[in-house]
Amino acid sequence: MYKLICAVQNYSWGKPGSSSTVAALVKDGHHADCVDEQKPYAEFWMGVHPNGPAKIAETLEDLANRITNHPELVGEHEQGTLQFLFKVLSVNKALSVQSHPTKEEAAILHKNDPVHYPDPNHKPEMAIALTNFELLCGFRPAKEIYRNLKGAPEVLSLAGGSGELENLLGGDAAAKAALKNIFTKIWSSTPEQLAEAVQKFISRIKNEPSELNDLMVRLDHEFPGDTTTMTSLVVGDVGVFAPLLLNHFTLKPGQASFLGPNQPHAYLSGDCIECMACSDNTIRAGLTPKFKDIQTLCANLTYAMSGPPIFAHKEVFSGVDLYAPPVPEFAVQSVKVYMFPLESEH
Structure with a gap:
């Protein structure tokens, strides 16, 4: 097992300083020298995506490079890399109204505009609330x-x-x-x-x-x-x-929402963990000063209509919950760790 130095994204919508769960992870895990109280700490990335690669703490070698040189470290289904990207998010203000492309669409977008679509992969994702987590979705x-x-x-x-x-x-x-x-x-x-x-x-x-x-x-x-x-x-x-x-709702801690391709959404506030296929492709169309690709988003959306898409997880063992969306790249297990008081010495 390797200790990792993980990437931190300081996007403007993140919670500032020590109010952020991301900042707490940075501090407790020594992923940075200090926490800047004036800086937003938005996302904590655990994976091999080139926009935020994790490093081996002991050697500062990229995790992706270590896996490439030692493919036996991961299962065969990972195909010599990590097919997923795992994150923690701390949201202070709204993220963009956005969607994510299918694999076929992502390949075309990346070929035509690699600056705004940095990889050819799709990005189905699962958000699991750590706190009350407010969002727009579907x-x-x-x-x-x-x-x-x-x-x-x-x-x-x-x-x-x-x-x-x-x-x-x-x-x-x-x-x-x-x-x-x-x-x-x-x-x-x-x-x-x-x-x-x-x-x-x-x-x-x-x-x-x-x-x-x-x-x-x-x-x-x-x-x-x-x-x-x-x-x-x-x-x-x-x-x-x-x-x-769009549906406006709040996930309670432990509740989840699965966001498939071409489903419009925007996170509004709160903390969550997020797991997705290893991609950073986002089609934005509002609530952002960043590049907006309104034509592509409008053309690609499915326009399916329904109530809030709350994903049903299941308990597989006592204290172990499984979040298994209909994609091959990832599933998430939540394991509750119970702390028992030490017996008093006599």
Whole structure:
């Protein structure tokens, strides 16, 4: 068994300093000289992905190199590497509205744009809550989307009005086609259209408190948008509208959600562990200052509609839970370790 020095990602959405579980791991495991209280500690990576490779603590050799030279260290199914990437996340503010491609799509994206899609692999992933973990994931049932958009005329105007909305209540194929048209039109709005819609919408719902409205006001505060250099127009972030269409829910500690290919999602707050196929491919389309590939995301989504996708794990032994998603790269076991008091000496 090797002690590892693991990679830490200081993305802006991470929890700052010692408030972060990631920072606690860094400190307790001596993965860095110190914890900077002013710095966000977002992700702790355990794996061989080149964007954050783990190293052997004793020699500082890359774990990937050690496995390549000693393939007997891993099972044959790992094919001379690690097929998975294991992480701990500490989320202080929303991550981007995003999805992940299939293997076939990832290969094409990587070939055409290796800067933004750094590898040719897919990225199915499992999030398991360590604390209450708030997220958006998957499209809501059609009736909920219909109701939410009916009550948001500022947003519905970006989709061309209510004509397409009625088709959401049709058969499955018609509903998916309608949702694709609605989502694509909203997310493809011009800067001028988006600026006006966000301003009017947020101004109104600030005076109409509800769980949904409060969330969208919060997201607008976290992502107030950018000022265009040509017009000085403040353009809000289209991701502010995501809760109207995506399921909003909170996982309790131990609960999980599995995110398959082309499923829209955004983590909002809390700590979790995450396991995925070994990839760093993310198609972003909102709640981020990073590169957004709205056209690809809109084209690739499945547009399946359902309730919150909470993944059912099972207890395989007393104190041992198995999270086994329908992918070959990984499964996760949670093992409860019970501490018993030492007997008093007499």
